[in-house]
Amino acid sequence: MFYNVEVMPDRDYLGEFEHLIVLALLRLDDLAYGVTVRQEIELRTKREVSIGAVYATLDRLERKGYVSSYRGDPTPQRGGRSKRFFRVTQKGIAAVNRAQHALRRMTAGLDFIRSYS
Amino acid sequence: MKFQPDSLRPPYYALWLINLFASSEETESLLGDMHEEFSELVLTTGVAPARLWFWRQTIATLPHLFIKSFQGAPWLTAVAVIAGFLLMRTVSRVPETAIFALLPRYRVFENHFSTYVFFSTYGIALGHVVGSLFVGFGVAVVAKRREMIATTALALVFCTLIAISWFASISWRWPVHDAITWLLWQCADPVAIVVAGVMVRNRRSRGQILRCT
Numbered sequence: 001m002f003y004n005v006e007v008m009p010d011r012d013y014l015g016e017f018e019h020l021i022v023l024a025l026l027r028l029d030d031l032a033y034g035v036t037v038r039q040e041i042e043l044r045t046k047r048e049v050s051i052g053a054v055y056a057t058l059d060r061l062e063r064k065g066y067v068s069s070y071r072g073d074p075t076p077q078r079g080g081r082s083k084r085f086f087r088v089t090q091k092g093i094a095a096v097n098r099a100q101h102a103l104r105r106m107t108a109g110l111d112f113i114r115s116y117s
Numbered sequence: 118m119k120f121q122p123d124s125l126r127p128p129y130y131a132l133w134l135i136n137l138f139a140s141s142e143e144t145e146s147l148l149g150d151m152h153e154e155f156s157e158l159v160l161t162t163g164v165a166p167a168r169l170w171f172w173r174q175t176i177a178t179l180p181h182l183f184i185k186s187f188q189g190a191p192w193l194t195a196v197a198v199i200a201g202f203l204l205m206r207t208v209s210r211v212p213e214t215a216i217f218a219l220l221p222r223y224r225v226f227e228n229h230f231s232t233y234v235f236f237s238t239y240g241i242a243l244g245h246v247v248g249s250l251f252v253g254f255g256v257a258v259v260a261k262r263r264e265m266i267a268t269t270a271l272a273l274v275f276c277t278l279i280a281i282s283w284f285a286s287i288s289w290r291w292p293v294h295d296a297i298t299w300l301l302w303q304c305a306d307p308v309a310i311v312v313a314g315v316m317v318r319n320r321r322s323r324g325q326i327l328r329c330t
Contacts, residue, residue, distance in 0.1 A: 034150035051150055052178025055143070056185055074149075077156055081149030 014066075014099045020045065021057050022096045025067060025088050033072070033083045034058075058086055066092030127155045128168050131175040137265050137318055138182040147178070186266040194260060197267040201256035201310070202274060208252055209306075212244020242302045249306040253313025262321070268314025272307035279303045 014022060024040040025032045038054045041047075061067045072083035088096070135151075136144055151174055158167035187194050216236050220226060225233045253268050260267035279300065286296050 034146060035153050038150075038154075050177030050181070051147060051154075051174055052181035055147055056181040059185065071146075075153075077153055078149035079152040081145050081152065083149060084146035 012095065012098075014095050017053070017057050018061055018066075019096065019099050021054065021061065022066065022088055022092055025086055026093075026096070030085070030087075032086045037086070061092065062086075064091075065089060066095055125156075125159055125164070127152060127171045128175075131172050134175055134179065135182070136322070137315065138179055138186065140186075140262065143182070143185075151175075183266055183269070186263050187270075190261075190263055194263050194267050194270065197256050197260040197263075198271045198274065200259065201252055201267070201271045204255060205249065205252045205271075205275070205306075205310075208248040209245060211248060212241050216240050216244065242305070245302075246305045246309045249309035250313050253310035254317060256310070257314045257317035264314045264317045264321070268310050272310045275307040275310070276304070279307070 020041055021037060024037045024044075028036050028040060034051055034054055037058070038049050038051055041049050041054075058067060058069070062069060066089060067086050068089055069084050069086050072085055074080050074082040132148065135148060139147060151171060154174075155167050155171050158170055220233055220236060225236070253271075256267050256271055257264035282303075283296060283300050286299065287293075291299075
């Protein structure tokens with residue numbers, strides 16, 4: 001008997017909130033910073049998200065190499081503080097693609113509206 | 118230079134709390150974002166809901182800052198907390214030993230009974246608080262830039278032990294008044310440890326600002 005074995009990268013996966021953050025960054029493109037990311041997730045998932053949770057996850061994703069960040073200019077509206085913009089790296093895009101594929105494979109054939117609502 | 122009215126500024130103590138637990142790089146983007154959303158909320162919903170939102174965000178953000186600070190140097194923080202715990206066990210015996218060595222020497226019990234009562238009750242308790250303050254300073258200095266996480270973690274350890282003892286004392290049918298007085302005196306120690314952490318943190322922050330200017 002033979003099996004097709006796909007080698008899974010060690011701990012190279014996205015958690016649920018990490019997944020949401022990377023998707024928000026992809027949606028926001030060049031406008032992705034703390035405020036817009038937080039508002040985008042709140043708007044689309046209808047769940048209250050703290051700015052601390054967003055930054056904790058973004059820092060973790062940056063350490064994993066999935067996102068990179070750069071500083072913008074300080075503005076008076078922000079009390080003279082600068083923005084920190086985020087961008088998804090190639091490694092991040094590969095990770096989110098893997099997560100999306102896994103999700104699609106797991107949900108294929110399930111009828112959510114009829115069976116689980 | 119334009120001055121904003123106080124009501125249009127984010128709550129002072131919420132800002133102070135975030136500054137205590139966040140690193141200088143974190144405060145730049147984190148507080149900037151919170152300030153920006155606060156300004157928008159003041160215009161759309163009014164000052165009171167905006168201040169409430171700021172407080173909610175602060176309370177929800179503090180645990181993340183706490184965990185992140187710990188993850189930055191877990192071993193150093195753990196060593197500082199364990200050393201603080203052991204030091205506290207040693208220091209906590211000192212006031213009682215010292216007071217009961219000195220009082221008989223000066224015959225305080227025979228000559229000044231009220232002074233004897235004061236030193237053998239409040240004197241020991243105050244000695245504990247001063248000892249806790251010194252332990253807090255020691256832990257904050259050892260933990261370097263993670264003084265708040267180390268002192269808060271140590272205080273939480275003592276709070277847990279105090280809570281266990283308090284519930285045990287209630288189950289032994291201590292009079293409630295005595296149990297509450299005991300609880301208040303015991304809680305003064307963890308509070309003193311955190312106060313020491315805040316003092317060291319403020320001193321270091323001031324030093325950083327002076328170096329930057």
